[in-house]
Amino acid sequence: MTDLAQDLLSSFVVAEPQLNGSRNLGVVHLRKEALDRFETLGFPTTRDEEWKYTNLKPVLKHNYRILLKGDDAVSFADIKSYLLSDLDTYKLVFINGKYSSWLSDSTHQEFDVCTFAAALNKYPDIIAEYLGKAAPKGETFVDLNTAFADDGAFIRVKASQTVDKPIEILYLTTNENGPSFSQVRNLIIVEQNAEVQIVERHQNIGDQPSFTNFVSEVFAARDARVSYYKVQNDANEATLVDNTHVVQKETSNVHVGTYTFGGKLVRNNLHFYSAGTHAESHMDGITIIGNGQTVDHHTLVDHQEPNCYSRELYKGIYLGKSHGIFNGKVMVRQKAQKTNAFQQNDNILLSDKAKVDTKPQLEIFADDVRCSHGCTVGQLDRNALFYLRSRGIPKREAEGLMTYAFAADALEYVKIPQLEKRLNRVIAEKLGINLEFTL
Amino acid sequence: MIKINNLQARVEDKEILKGINLEINPGEIHAIMGPNGSGKSTLSNVIAGREDYEVTGGSIDFEGENLLDLDPEERAHKGIFLSFQYPVEIPGVTVSNFIKTAINESRKGRGQEPMEAREMLAKMREKTALLEMDKSYLSRSLNEGFSGGEKKRNEIFQMAMLEPKLAILDETDSGLDIDALRIVAGGVNKLRTADNAVMVITHYQRLLDYIKPDFVHVLYNGRIVKSGGPELAHELEEKGYDWIKAENA
Numbered sequence: 296m297t298d299l300a301q302d303l304l305s306s307f308v309v310a311e312p313q314l315n316g317s318r319n320l321g322v323v324h325l326r327k328e329a330l331d332r333f334e335t336l337g338f339p340t341t342r343d344e345e346w347k348y349t350n351l352k353p354v355l356k357h358n359y360r361i362l363l364k365g366d367d368a369v370s371f372a373d374i375k376s377y378l379l380s381d382l383d384t385y386k387l388v389f390i391n392g393k394y395s396s397w398l399s400d401s402t403h404q405e406f407d408v409c410t411f412a413a414a415l416n417k418y419p420d421i422i423a424e425y426l427g428k429a430a431p432k433g434e435t436f437v438d439l440n441t442a443f444a445d446d447g448a449f450i451r452v453k454a455s456q457t458v459d460k461p462i463e464i465l466y467l468t469t470n471e472n473g474p475s476f477s478q479v480r481n482l483i484i485v486e487q488n489a490e491v492q493i494v495e496r497h498q499n500i501g502d503q504p505s506f507t508n509f510v511s512e513v514f515a516a517r518d519a520r521v522s523y524y525k526v527q528n529d530a531n532e533a534t535l536v537d538n539t540h541v542v543q544k545e546t547s548n549v550h551v552g553t554y555t556f557g558g559k560l561v562r563n564n565l566h567f568y569s570a571g572t573h574a575e576s577h578m579d580g581i582t583i584i585g586n587g588q589t590v591d592h593h594t595l596v597d598h599q600e601p602n603c604y605s606r607e608l609y610k611g612i613y614l615g616k617s618h619g620i621f622n623g624k625v626m627v628r629q630k631a632q633k634t635n636a637f638q639q640n641d642n643i644l645l646s647d648k649a650k651v652d653t654k655p656q657l658e659i660f661a662d663d664v665r666c667s668h669g670c671t672v673g674q675l676d677r678n679a680l681f682y683l684r685s686r687g688i689p690k691r692e693a694e695g696l697m698t699y700a701f702a703a704d705a706l707e708y709v710k711i712p713q714l715e716k717r718l719n720r721v722i723a724e725k726l727g728i729n730l731e732f733t734l
Numbered sequence: 735m736i737k738i739n740n741l742q743a744r745v746e747d748k749e750i751l752k753g754i755n756l757e758i759n760p761g762e763i764h765a766i767m768g769p770n771g772s773g774k775s776t777l778s779n780v781i782a783g784r785e786d787y788e789v790t791g792g793s794i795d796f797e798g799e800n801l802l803d804l805d806p807e808e809r810a811h812k813g814i815f816l817s818f819q820y821p822v823e824i825p826g827v828t829v830s831n832f833i834k835t836a837i838n839e840s841r842k843g844r845g846q847e848p849m850e851a852r853e854m855l856a857k858m859r860e861k862t863a864l865l866e867m868d869k870s871y872l873s874r875s876l877n878e879g880f881s882g883g884e885k886k887r888n889e890i891f892q893m894a895m896l897e898p899k900l901a902i903l904d905e906t907d908s909g910l911d912i913d914a915l916r917i918v919a920g921g922v923n924k925l926r927t928a929d930n931a932v933m934v935i936t937h938y939q940r941l942l943d944y945i946k947p948d949f950v951h952v953l954y955n956g957r958i959v960k961s962g963g964p965e966l967a968h969e970l971e972e973k974g975y976d977w978i979k980a981e982n983a
Contacts, residue, residue, distance in 0.1 A: 686810055
C-alpha cells in the first residue's frame with residue numbers, strides 16, 4: 296500500500312465527523328463501506344489491465360495534504376479568465392473543495408443550482424435515492440471519493456423545466472503551502488423532459504502539485520436533454536482523475552464533450568449507462584497536449600435497452616513527448632437489440648517522441664445491432680501540406696490549418712457559441728497559429 | 735520572366751530531369767508535351783518547390799532571383815502558381831476560407847495589408863461567375879467529394895483569385911469533359927495579360943485547341959528534345975510520340 300493510501304485511511308478517522316452530511320446515517324454508512332473497499336483495492340498500478348498505459352506512481356509520490364481549507368483571498372479577478380466572461384451564467388465556484396459563495400451565482404428558485412453539501416443536509420431523500428447509484432462501487436477512485444467528498448455541485452432540474460442559462464462549475468486549487476489532494480463530487484439530476492447545459496473546469500492556480508479525484512453522477516430521466524462540457528486546460532503540475540457516470544432513461548439525450556489541453560496527467564473515466572429505450576448518448580472530445588503530459592480517455596457505453604444510439608468521436612493531437620491513451624468500451628447487452636453504436640478515435644502525432652495507445656473494445660451480446668468502430672494514428676499528409684504551401688500559406692500556418700481542420704469536427708455538437716469560440720481560441724493557441732476565422 | 739538553365743533533378747536515386755533549358759517571357763504561353771514518364775510533372779513540381787525532389791544541378795531564375803533558394807510559399811508569394819494534376823482533399827477547410835487565407839498570406843509575404851472583406855467577396859463572386867461555378871462551391875470543404883472536373887475547375891478558380899505571374903497547368907485537361915474543358919480553358923484565356931505567362935503541361939493536343947500556345951516543347955527522358963510553334967503539337971497529335979522516341983533512342 297502506498298504512503299498516500301495509508302495517509303488517506305488514517306486521516307479518515309479525523310475527517311469523517313467534520314464532513315458535510317455526517318448526521319445522515321445513510322451517508323455515513325455509504326462512506327464507511329466505500330473506505331473499506333478502498334482499503335482493499337488501494338491505488339491501481341500498471342499491472343491492472345485498466346491502468347496498463349497510465350502510471351500513477353510519479354503523481355502519487357507527492358506528500359499531499361488531504362484535509363484542505365478554503366481560501367478567502369481569491370477574488371473574482373483571479374478566476375475571471377477561467378469563466379466564460381462574455382456570457383451570463385449560473386456559477387458554482389469551489390476553492391480547495393470548499394464552496395465560495397461570494398464568487399458564485401447559485402439559485403434555488405425554479406431549479407436547484409447549488410452545492411452537494413447543502414443537498415446532503417436539505418434533501419436526504421434525494422441523496423438516498425441518487426447518491427452512489429450511477430458511479431459503481433468497487434472502482435477504487437469512486438470509492439475513495441465517496442468516502443471523503445463532502446462538497447461539489449448539486450443541480451436538480453425538475454420535470455419540463457429548462458435552465459435559462461448555462462451553469463459553470465469551477466473547481467479551483469490554491470496550494471502555495473504544499474501539494475494538495477482534493478476530492479469533489481457532482482450530483483446532477485435532470486428530470487423528465489427537462490434541459491440543462493453545464494460547463495465544468497478544474498484549475499490549479501497554485502504552483503505546487505495537485506491531485507483531484509472527482510466524481511460526477513448524472514441522471515437523465517425520460518426525454519431529458521443534457522449538454523455537459525468539460526474544459527481541461529490545467530497547470531502543468533495538476534493531476535485529474537475524472538469519474539463521470541451518466542444514467543439515461545428512455546429518449547433522453549446526453550452529450551458529454553471533453554476538451555483536454557493541459558494538466559500533467561488527466562484520466563477520464565466516462566461511463567454511459569443506456570437504461571431506457573431510444574436514448575441518445577454523445578461523447579466527443581479534442582485532446583491537444585505536449586511535453587510531459589499524459590491524457591487517458593477510458594470510456595464505456597453500456598447499452599442495456601433496445602433501440603439506443605451512441606456516438607463517440609475523439610480526436611487527439613500530440614506534440615513533444617506526450618502520451619495519449621484511448622480505451623473505448625462498448626457493451627451491448629442481450630436485450631439491447633437494434634442498438635446503433637458508432638465509435639471513432641483519430642490521432643495525429645506531430646512529434647517523433649509522442650505516443651498513442653488506442654484500443655476499441657466491443658462486447659456484443661445482442662444479434663441485431665449496428666456497431667462500428669475505428670481508430671487511426673498518423674502524421675500530417677505531406678501532399679496536402681505542399682498543396683497549401685504552394686498557395687502561399689507558410690508551413691507553420693499550413694500545419695496549423697490542417698491540424699485544426701482535423702480536430703474541428705469534434706466541436707460540432709457544442710451548443711454554446713461563446714464556448715465554441717473559446718475552444719477555438721485555445722486550440723489555435725495550442726497549435727501556435729493565428730486563426731482569423733472559424734472553419 | 736523565368737529562365738531554367740541545365741536543370742537536373744531526381745527522386746530518391748532516380749535521375750528524372752537531365753538538363754532542362756527553357757525560357758518563358760511575359761505574355762507567352764508555352765506547352766510542354768511528352769509521353770508518360772518523361773518528367774513533365776517533375777518539372778512543374780520542381781518549379782513550385784516540392785521537397786520530395788532533389789535538384790542536383792542547374793538553376794531556375796525567376797525575375798532575377800534564384801528560385802531554388804525559396805520555400806514553396808515564398809515562390810507562391812513571388813507569383814508562381816501550380817494547378818495540381820491531383821488536387822488534394824482537405825476536409826474541414828472550406829474553399830472560401832482557404833482562398834482567403836492563401837490571398838492574405840501571400841499579401842503578407844509581399845508586405846501588403848490583408849484584402850478588405852468586401853473586395854474579397856466581390857472578387858470571389860466575379861471569379862466563380864467567370865468559371866461558371868455555383869456559389870455553393872465556396873462553402874464546401876476543399877476538394878472533398880469534388881468530381882474530377884470540379885477539382886480542376888477549383889484549381890483555375892484559385893489561379894483566378896491569386897493572379898499569379900506564372901501559372902503552371904499540370905495536366906489540367908485530364909478528367910474534364912468537353913464542356914468543362916471549354917469553360918476552364920476560357921477562364922485561363924480571359925486571365926491572360928501582357929504581364930503574365932502560362933506553362934501548359936499536357937499529354938494531348940486537345941487542350942491546346944482552346945489554350946493556344948506560342949511555343950511547344952517536347953520533353954522526353956528528362957530533356958527537351960524538340961521545340962517549335964503550335965504546329966508541333968499537331969504533328970505530335972498525328973504521329974504520336976514514337977518518332978520522338980526513335981529519334982532519341
